[in-house]
Amino acid sequence: MTQLHVVDHALLAHRLAELRDAATPSPRFRRLLAEIGAILTLEATRALPSRTARITTPLMEMDHQVLAAPEPVLVAVLRAGLGLMEGGMQVLPEAPVGHVGLVRDEHTLKPSQYMLRMPPEVRSRGAILFDPMLATGGSAVAAVQRVKEAGAPSLRFVCVVAAPEGVARLSAAHPDVPIYTAALDEKLDHRGFIVPGLGDAGDRCFGTVE
Ligand SMILES: O=P(O)(O)OC[C@H]1O[C@H](OP(=O)(O)OP(=O)(O)O)[C@H](O)[C@@H]1O
Ligand SMILES: O=c1cc[nH]c(=O)[nH]1
Ligand SMILES: [Mg+2]
Numbered sequence: 001m002t003q004l005h006v007v008d009h010a011l012l013a014h015r016l017a018e019l020r021d022a023a024t025p026s027p028r029f030r031r032l033l034a035e036i037g038a039i040l041t042l043e044a045t046r047a048l049p050s051r052t053a054r055i056t057t058p059l060m061e062m063d064h065q066v067l068a069a070p071e072p073v074l075v076a077v078l079r080a081g082l083g084l085m086e087g088g089m090q091v092l093p094e095a096p097v098g099h100v101g102l103v104r105d106e107h108t109l110k111p112s113q114y115m116l117r118m119p120p121e122v123r124s125r126g127a128i129l130f131d132p133m134l135a136t137g138g139s140a141v142a143a144v145q146r147v148k149e150a151g152a153p154s155l156r157f158v159c160v161v162a163a164p165e166g167v168a169r170l171s172a173a174h175p176d177v178p179i180y181t182a183a184l185d186e187k188l189d190h191r192g193f194i195v196p197g198l199g200d201a202g203d204r205c206f207g208t209v210e
Helices: 010-020 026-044 080-091 138-149 164-173 201-206
Strands: 004-006 050-056 061-067 073-078 097-104 111-117 127-130 155-162 179-184
Touching: 010 026, 010 155, 010 179, 026 080, 026 127, 026 155, 026 179, 026 201, 073 080, 073 138, 080 097, 080 127, 080 155, 080 201, 097 138, 111 138, 127 138, 138 155, 138 164, 155 164, 164 179
Parallel strands: 004 179, 073 097, 073 127, 127 155, 155 179
Antiparallel strands: 050 061, 097 111
């Protein structure tokens, strides 16, 4: 059964309000997306396994909690996931990075893949997937499938805005993958856009207009 984490944090909500605003320009949108990515990564990694290590402060020795395993692999779903993963890379600077290039057909709403690059560490470490929008869920299901096929033993999915339809589809296809989102929105419109949403995340991030 999938765990859905709608992250409740005053600083996250404040940034999401500005991210959603239609008047927010591209450079600011990218900056906000990265900051949101950092906050969500902190939440998604809250319970990473830790172990006790002996350390020495300037005053004495003590037992301290440290990570039990190397940092998980970070994977961006292109294009919009790049902006979100930027914050993940700040939180986990040692993490190897992978990319899944997917684009959704605007009529059929089906994703097609145009690239896949995965570091070898994906086979031994868990991975965190970044894509700001979980709309119909088609892209997320395909991206998770690719990372699993690459050998990831465990996965977390981080997004900014999720639609109920996308959560249901991703949960049904990959019930083992927890979802971390800043907001669970109302619905999809007839073009498959999340409502109220924030529009096309990739276009807003990189200043392109379809
Ligand atoms: O849940 P879905 O219905 O599959 O829609 C969500 C996908 O759509 C957007 O990408 P898009 O295809 O627009 O590519 P882009 O990031 O290059 O703009 C978004 O970043 C997701 O990947
Ligand atoms: O609302 C949406 C839906 C899919 N992709 C986006 O970028 N925005
Ligand atoms: Mg797009």
